[in-house]
Amino acid sequence: MKNKNGKLKLTFEKFTWTISNFSKLDSKKLYSEKKILAYPKGTDVGYLSIYLDAGVVNLPFGWSKFANFKFALINQANDKMTKIKETTKQFNATEIAWGFPKFIHLDELNDSSSGFMVNDTCIIEVQILVSKSEQENQVDQQVNKIDDNHDIDKPIKHTDIFLPKETFPTSFGELVDFQGLGKIEQAFVPLLEEVFSRHPSLIDCQQKRSGRFVEWAFTALGRVLHFLKTKKVKDMDGDACNNLQIFWEELKMFRFDLTWLEPHVQSALAMKTCIERAVRVKRTREDVTALEMETKRLKAKMIQAEVDLEIARRDFVKAKEGFEECDLDAELGYGEP
Template identity: 40%
Template sequence: MIKKVEEEDLVCGTFIWRIHNFSKLKKYKHFSDVFVIGGYKWRVFIYPKGYNVDYLSVFLNVPETKTLPYGWNRYINHLHCLDNGYLVNDVCIVEVKVEVPTGIRILEDQETGDLMNFKGLGRIEKTFVPFLEEVCSSYPSLIDSQMKRSRTLVQCAFTALGRVLHFLKTTTAKDMNIDACQRLQLLWEALEAFKFDLAWLEPHVQSAFAMKKRAGIVNRLQEDVDALKNEIERRRAILAEAEADLEVAEGDLAEAQEEHFSKIDMDSELGYPLS
């Protein structure tokens, strides 16, 4: 029997995976995209033909199990079968609700594990505290929104916020490649689970995501410029070769004129013989 845990002690989230052209799937096993709930990465994978059974098998997977504490568990408490109408227009929809106890935490690569007290709310990664103090001074509702929650949940919430702020403060526009965008996406999804009012921050995050698109446009234009420069250099080389050939041809022409026509009056008529 699984003991029901109060929502206050959980971070909950739902992931929906739409699998199109389900009947045409050829692979034995299919994975969903990675998603983040409660600060942890998850994914779903299925066996369309079943795993040691004759019907669809669905599993919840943890891509990075080393980030989880000793004794962690996963539970799936309900599945629907395809015979009950859950395959519509050849689209299979898998919906997963994940509940993560808030008494666990993970460290990101940039975190030292050196914690310090943050406004009496809990112990937070030291490198995040200056950023948190700055935004909480401007947006007091960040603290107010967490006052009725458990200390553990508050620590997780402000750690998630600190990770996003740290990323935005330490990442430049030119750093926003595909990997950086994916990392920010994971951090942002984890932060959203804590139900802060993030209206003040979301435009900046979306702007950061847009950097990848802008960088892509700039990169493509740079490639076009480089290609045109290379083409100009190629044509300059051809022109230089043609000019050299022209110089040789002009020299040959001058020699021929000197040899064949130097003793001839070029203005005299050619005439014709009469006898």
């Protein structure tokens, strides 16, 4: 659906879900008024699970909607420690829900020192950005008209429309003017300034683009830089790797020279395998430690058993001294008749 200016129509919604008496909840799953689905005990044992119910996008048959949604578990002690997870999903009439089965471990959630649970209450903030489209072939025709001045060799596809600030940025923060080139998210500005000082060709290659296209290009670059700057190795689970892969593929469409950045992206994407191996190594180490402790316990038990056996042998020898064996099965009798 387009607006009067011929642009793809977007809707944005932000709301807060407060869950009280968390420890007393008996329900396996909870729904907020805005169709957010949560499993207090998790769909994966030991984790809080959070999903966006597809009903929130209200789809008739044959239609689809792209939704970018972000869940934030508010840290009530330190907002800088708020746990945020974000993803993008194309919903259709057959979808049920999409989200994060392992949003946060219940031990961390319920730890009174973590700040996520205060007075048995946790707070979840949700941001949803939705773009509605018809069948994909119709979307392609619409989106190819977004910027008649672009000079990329291939036409813009429907997946490309989720690059700029007006669609799916990394966060929904304040936009600021960036060197007169367009409006960019404030969080991206220092990162872009840093890389442009080292790679001025990144700006030069966009000089002949339209203003909107430049904004999209720099937003896409800023999003990847922000991801690499803010994520830690331990954060690179499957969801994070998928998001980074999407960001990277979108960024490459803008024809930047990214030879300097690609090794860092590929290294980050490889962290999932590294983390999985680290987890296996940790578990194996724990198994070895447990078996070593069990072996020591059994050895100590064996030594004690040998000591007990030696004492029993000595007692046996003493008990036999001066003892004459008798037939225990013989009849006692009561004399001759």
